[in-house]
Amino acid sequence: MKKSLFLAVFLLMTSMSFANVVKDKLYTAVDNGAAASLENPLDTFTTEDSIDDSCSASCYAEIYYLGELRTTVFASTTAGDCVTAITNCLQEAKVKAEKYIAAAE
Amino acid sequence: MKNFYFFIFFLSGTNLWAQKDSIQSITVKYNYAVRGNAAKNVTFKAAYDLFIFPDFGVSVYDNEENIDPKVESPVSNSAVIEWKPKGKNLSTLYKNYAGNEMFLKNHINLRFFVQKDSLTIFDWDIKQESKTILGYNCQAATTTFRGRNYKAWFTTALPVSGPWKFDNLPGAILEVKALDDYVSWEAIGIIVNKQKPDYPKPENPFLSEKALSWTEFKSLYKEKAIAASKYTTKDGEKLNIVTARMGVERYIEQDDEDYQADKMMKKIMNGNK
Numbered sequence: 001m002k003k004s005l006f007l008a009v010f011l012l013m014t015s016m017s018f019a020n021v022v023k024d025k026l027y028t029a030v031d032n033g034a035a036a037s038l039e040n041p042l043d044t045f046t047t048e049d050s051i052d053d054s055c056s057a058s059c060y061a062e063i064y065y066l067g068e069l070r071t072t073v074f075a076s077t078t079a080g081d082c083v084t085a086i087t088n089c090l091q092e093a094k095v096k097a098e099k100y101i102a103a104a105e
Numbered sequence: 106m107k108n109f110y111f112f113i114f115f116l117s118g119t120n121l122w123a124q125k126d127s128i129q130s131i132t133v134k135y136n137y138a139v140r141g142n143a144a145k146n147v148t149f150k151a152a153y154d155l156f157i158f159p160d161f162g163v164s165v166y167d168n169e170e171n172i173d174p175k176v177e178s179p180v181s182n183s184a185v186i187e188w189k190p191k192g193k194n195l196s197t198l199y200k201n202y203a204g205n206e207m208f209l210k211n212h213i214n215l216r217f218f219v220q221k222d223s224l225t226i227f228d229w230d231i232k233q234e235s236k237t238i239l240g241y242n243c244q245a246a247t248t249t250f251r252g253r254n255y256k257a258w259f260t261t262a263l264p265v266s267g268p269w270k271f272d273n274l275p276g277a278i279l280e281v282k283a284l285d286d287y288v289s290w291e292a293i294g295i296i297v298n299k300q301k302p303d304y305p306k307p308e309n310p311f312l313s314e315k316a317l318s319w320t321e322f323k324s325l326y327k328e329k330a331i332a333a334s335k336y337t338t339k340d341g342e343k344l345n346i347v348t349a350r351m352g353v354e355r356y357i358e359q360d361d362e363d364y365q366a367d368k369m370m371k372k373i374m375n376g377n378k
Contacts (some may be wrong), residue, residue: 002231018201044203057276058373058374058375059184060117060184060191060347061184061185061186061369062185063186063188063215063254064141064147064149064176064185064186064187064188065187065188065190065212065215066148066149066174067138067139067140067141067148067149067150067151067174067176067195068139068141068344068349068352068353069141069147069345069349069352070188070212070215070348070349070352071214071215071333071346071348072347072370073344073345073346073347073350073368074344074345074346074347074370075345076371088335092186094184094186094345096344096345097186098186099342099344100336100344100346101186101188101215102216104214104215104216105190105215105218105256105354
């Protein structure tokens with residue numbers, strides 16, 4: 001009985017740890033996906049900070065002219081989870097960049 | 106002394122005769138590539154033509170109209186935005202050898218200004234190394250120009266000229282590469298033609314606009330970069346704009362203490378990790 005209980009608790013704890021690893025990997029994968037396309041002079045494309053039930057993300061959009069990076073527009077958002085926060089952040093950065101282009105032209 | 110004047114007269118007479126006979130035009134076609142970010146994985150490729158008119162002492166460098174530039178990015182991502190402004194002569198660079206000057210349009214925070222430079226801004230170190238490009242025997246030369254180190258290949262068989270701002274070697278520059286692989290120009294075709302004697306001299310398309318010297322351009326670039334970092338929309342929204350310190354040329358020195366927006370944003374981004 002003791003052995004079975006120990007095994008059950010052990011399995012439960014292992015699967016929880018595994019779930020956490022999977023969860024972390026999911027966020028990392030999204031982050032790396034975005035970063036891989038751009039790499040950048042600021043070392044990171046998106047950053048996220050998960051506090052309680054919300055997640056804050058910082059990111060930026062890059063404006064290129066004839067292949068040269070000319071302007072970077074930063075944004076930050078908060079959402080219930082990090083995937084949504086990053087997606088929203090990228091969208092917001094893009095909208096801000098387009099606003100800036102429209103205003104400058 | 107008489108002999109000297111006769112020699113000058115003979116030279117100018119020969120020159121006049123040559124101008125009346127035909128006008129020489131040389132077209133050098135270049136492949137241009139720029140890897141526009143730190144990881145060099147956003148690559149822009151375009152085709153440019155350099156039209157050289159030795160009889161007029163001018164050259165015109167411009168993008169090839171029929172070939173669309175291409176941006177190659179390994180992953181499509183909405184956060185990479187290509188700015189495609191409309192306007193005349195945005196990719197043109199005009200060189201006037203007699204006046205030792207060149208003109209082009211360059212932008213500061215998405216607004217274009219005519220920028221003027223001297224043709225002798227390059228301090229080349231000519232090497233012994235040689236190779237053949239498109240049948241022309243070329244010699245190597247290296248230089249450091251506004252933040253980057255370059256290696257160029259030039260031929261004395263063609264008149265003094267070069268792609269974009271590059272110039273001031275004893276012949277035509279057929280290849281230039283930044284040693285950090287950021288940017289390159291490679292000649293892929295050369296056409297030498299004789300035009301009719303009444304062929305018109307290409308006019309400088311920038312003469313009607315005020316031209317900024319490189320010093321004035323750099324100063325305005327920094328001023329606008331600082332202003333952009335504080336930019337807010339009409340609704341009061343702060344956009345957090347960071348202007349690049351350099352592209353092919355360095356606009357703001359790395360140790361410049363007046364412009365700190367990029368360093369501050371880097372700190373903020375790293376602080377959020």
